[in-house]
Amino acid sequence: MTQKKTVTVLGSTGSIGGSTLDLVGRSPEKYRVVALTARRDVAGLAGQIEKFAPEFAVIADASLYKELKSRIGHSATELAAGPEALVEAGRRQSDWVMAAIVGAAGLAPTMAAVQRGASVALANKECLVCAGDLMMQAARAAGAKILPADSEHNAIFQVLEERNRDGLEKIILTASGGPFRDWPTDRMAAVTPAQAVDHPNWDMGAKISVDSATMMNKGLEIIEAYHLFAVPEDRIDVVVHPQSIIHSMVQYADGSVLAQMGSPDMRVPIAHTLGWPDRIHAPAKRLDFTDIAALTFEAPDENRFPALRLARNALMAGGNAPPLLNAANEIAVARFLEGQIGFLDIAALVDRVLTATPASAIGSLDDAVAADAEGRARALDFLDAGASARIAAAQGC
Numbered sequence: 001m002t003q004k005k006t007v008t009v010l011g012s013t014g015s016i017g018g019s020t021l022d023l024v025g026r027s028p029e030k031y032r033v034v035a036l037t038a039r040r041d042v043a044g045l046a047g048q049i050e051k052f053a054p055e056f057a058v059i060a061d062a063s064l065y066k067e068l069k070s071r072i073g074h075s076a077t078e079l080a081a082g083p084e085a086l087v088e089a090g091r092r093q094s095d096w097v098m099a100a101i102v103g104a105a106g107l108a109p110t111m112a113a114v115q116r117g118a119s120v121a122l123a124n125k126e127c128l129v130c131a132g133d134l135m136m137q138a139a140r141a142a143g144a145k146i147l148p149a150d151s152e153h154n155a156i157f158q159v160l161e162e163r164n165r166d167g168l169e170k171i172i173l174t175a176s177g178g179p180f181r182d183w184p185t186d187r188m189a190a191v192t193p194a195q196a197v198d199h200p201n202w203d204m205g206a207k208i209s210v211d212s213a214t215m216m217n218k219g220l221e222i223i224e225a226y227h228l229f230a231v232p233e234d235r236i237d238v239v240v241h242p243q244s245i246i247h248s249m250v251q252y253a254d255g256s257v258l259a260q261m262g263s264p265d266m267r268v269p270i271a272h273t274l275g276w277p278d279r280i281h282a283p284a285k286r287l288d289f290t291d292i293a294a295l296t297f298e299a300p301d302e303n304r305f306p307a308l309r310l311a312r313n314a315l316m317a318g319g320n321a322p323p324l325l326n327a328a329n330e331i332a333v334a335r336f337l338e339g340q341i342g343f344l345d346i347a348a349l350v351d352r353v354l355t356a357t358p359a360s361a362i363g364s365l366d367d368a369v370a371a372d373a374e375g376r377a378r379a380l381d382f383l384d385a386g387a388s389a390r391i392a393a394a395q396g397c
Contacts, residue, residue, distance in 0.1 A: 353378045
């Protein structure tokens with residue numbers, strides 16, 4: 001009998017975590033769940049514990065531990081809470097780890113999985129944006145395999161021929177362009193959160209959907225690609241492809257371009273990482289080429305979508321610039337979703353934080369976490385100062 005692959009899902013109740021467990025649950029004879037973690041979704045985590053019976057489960061918000069325990073009752077699953085418990089989940093011995101905790105909270109548990117030499121399916125952008133050099137160095141030292149789970153990076157991973165690296169000319173990341181691809185800037189100024197999260201192709205969480213709408217997600221993916229594939233920034237292109245059929249491409253010296261195609265379903269790249277180096281079944285819709293009217297491409301407009309330029313500048317600056325970019329963006333997106341700032345204010349706030357913060361090196365995970373905290377603090381300071389100024393103006397001061 002074939003031994004089951006053991007699985008950990010960091011961020012199991014989110015969109016990526018749910019898709020991962022959907023695949024795992026379809027083949028219980030092949031997989032055994034070791035650990036699951038959630039931030040605050042007690043009900044979701046409790047349901048997953050009941051279905052998958054993991055050895056270990058963590059609720060990141062320690063104030064919710066009692067509620068989780070009361071829901072679970074006498075389950076054999078060991079329960080824990082808080083940031084250290086998240087790291088312990090990453091350390092728990094398993095063959096394969098889905099790293100899907102959103103934000104800087106995912107850094108330490110993902111690093112723990114990498115340092116023990118696991119195969120890590122990376123869906124958390126922040127791990128490479130905030131600490132890319134550290135994460136890749138740790139993977140090399142421990143013999144860990146980083147398996148990109150984002151659709152774009154997974155596409156590159158599938159078609160990048162290591163034996164032909166000398167003939168690689170460039171990587172081409174595709175972008176859907178989001179829901180406002182054709183909108184003029186003055187119209188984008190009035191975008192609502194409901195409009196921004198209504199992605200035309202992908203079913204994603206609110207934060208990632210807004211990042212797609214600003215194209216910050218593509219800027220972050222440039223930084224990720226730089227670390228994942230050791231390709232210089234000027235050889236990483238972005239092209240807008242509204243149909244989201246081609247997920248990314250690699251161009252070689254002989255003029256050949258290799259592309260990975262598939263329906264816009266995150267279970268496709270997740271299945272590739274879960275089965276790697278083999279192929280496993282995924283229930284995604286199959287492409288019918290007779291049904292595809294056209295595949296179109298266009299250059300991104302960095303004037304209307306300045307997040308791309310900000311991300312490239314942060315990558316070239318290095319040090320604390322990428323984690324500052326990411327942290328300021330998280331704060332800005334959160335405030336936009338709360339209706340406190342406008343859509344165009346997101347990139348403007350990120351730009352202001354990057355401009356105002358002195359450069360510093362990132363030599364450890366603590367440095368990356370500190371840079372993240374500084375980016376958040378500066379963003380909040382600017383937002384609070386702006387709110388005070390608006391109140392004063394309204395009062396005629």
